[in-house]
Amino acid sequence: MSYEYILYEKEAPIARIIMNRPEKHNPLGKPMMREIIKALEIAGEDREVKVVIIKGAGRSFSSGHDIPAIGMDIELGPEYIGKRPPAKMLIERDEWLKREFYQYVFNFPKPTIAQVHGYCIYGGNNFQLCCDITIAAENAQFKPKGDTIVTIASYLPADTFATGFGPRHLGVKMDGKVAEKWGVVNRAVPLEKLEEEVETLAKVIAQMPEDSVNLNKKCLNAMMDFDGLEAAWRTTHIAHAMGTHQRVRSDEFNIFKMRAKEGASAAIHARQRKR
């Protein structure tokens, strides 16, 4: 199996999935997400693998969904550029994200550890929340929701559940220490200790009785279902799909207009200057 957007390493009993578009801070485009799922499937079926580490190559974990591709996603097709896509297509796109990516990661039968450094923002933060345990660098930068584009609804309800702080950190920046305090991650450690901490944790989990790990993960995930996770997930992903229909007032910054004129990178930088 060869990959274009990720690296897959196996050093039994540990497997590592490394997001590998370092020059772009590892954005979660659909092709990368498909490769992550493929690699998880392989790790899931490999009886020698007991635990999966997920991390990013280069300076960051992940910068979130691929802004240059938003609204131009291959699944919507070129005929929709500049047009409002049909609701059904928007919802199906988000159903795919929910079911085939985030929920697949969340319900993956083997334990997962996210190793987070640099940027872990928007979809990147959603991704780490779906992993079982997260160890972050103290200077990692978290931002839970998509306020760069428009203040779009969080795709993932899990941050509300993880902390009880959800709505309060709408678009608020957090470093690793603050994320630790709010329960968004398990622990924040100095960057130079990050890899060592994660590898040790992986070795610990790999030594646990496999059935116990499996049953305990299922048991705790089920608690979130009793707590209304599936229903919450439905509302947030519909809100996310609906985000496409937000209108930009004449005195507000329009990132999409700017992207069309000057490209995604210039638009994101202009947006950051506005804040």
Place this chain on the structure above:
Amino acid sequence: MGFENVIYTKKDRVAVISLNRPHKLNALNEPLLADFDAALKAAEEDRAVAVLTIQGEGRAFCAGYDVSGDENSDPAFDWRNKPMMYDLYTRERRRQDRIENLARFSKPTIAKIHGYCLEAGCSIVLACDFAVATEDARFGDPSVRMGMCTDLPLWYYVLGIKRAKELMLTGKIIDAAEAERIGLVTQTVPVDKIDEEVDKLVQVLLANPADALRNNREAFQAALEARGLSAGFRFAGDMRVFSVLQRPGSRPREFNFFERRDQKGLKAAFEDMNAPFKKLGY
């Protein structure tokens, strides 16, 4: 009231249940649980009691359910008699009713913790409203290292998903400071200050109208139950029974706690179970 395995006292509107098997770190066996249930009922029914404190005699708060395999210990841990599903369900439901009743208790509850507080010890702590611990207290659920599944939804409801998972997927023991950081205890105090600090908290509670305390407790408990807590208890209990029936340690090359216990004794089995994790600092 006279019990053998708990000490029940009542003074100035405060009832205290003290777990009393100090030589076994207050491991919960059947006689102790019978006394605990009776003491809890007495405190519940006594209108002169306004606050309940739960503590442990000797060196520890509670080491969890008794897994020694003797006749009064947990039958789930007695492999020689091959437990029946029917009996495991019955035992599990009784356990869960006990913890759920404690969470639904009619008066404010305080867990006063020192030394080890493991497995079911944590169940008691998480079901209480307040948990005040000494700095030398240690918390965790090592039964997951024996192949067990937790039967406690409160791990998730109180700590949140990530913190609950780290404890349940590693079986690690944490100190009081860490327990306070993740919300497992409400307050950590120096060893020689715990009586004073718990008493202060009791006085604050006693200064509130009993109706207001009851009213608030009912509201918070209702909110947790609306979020599925009771269904969570049932599901987690089923998962626990499943994990027991699975015969932990039965996979080839996997550590078998029960076999080791029967060959080398309880203490050696614990040491052997924890050794590979200790080497890694866990």
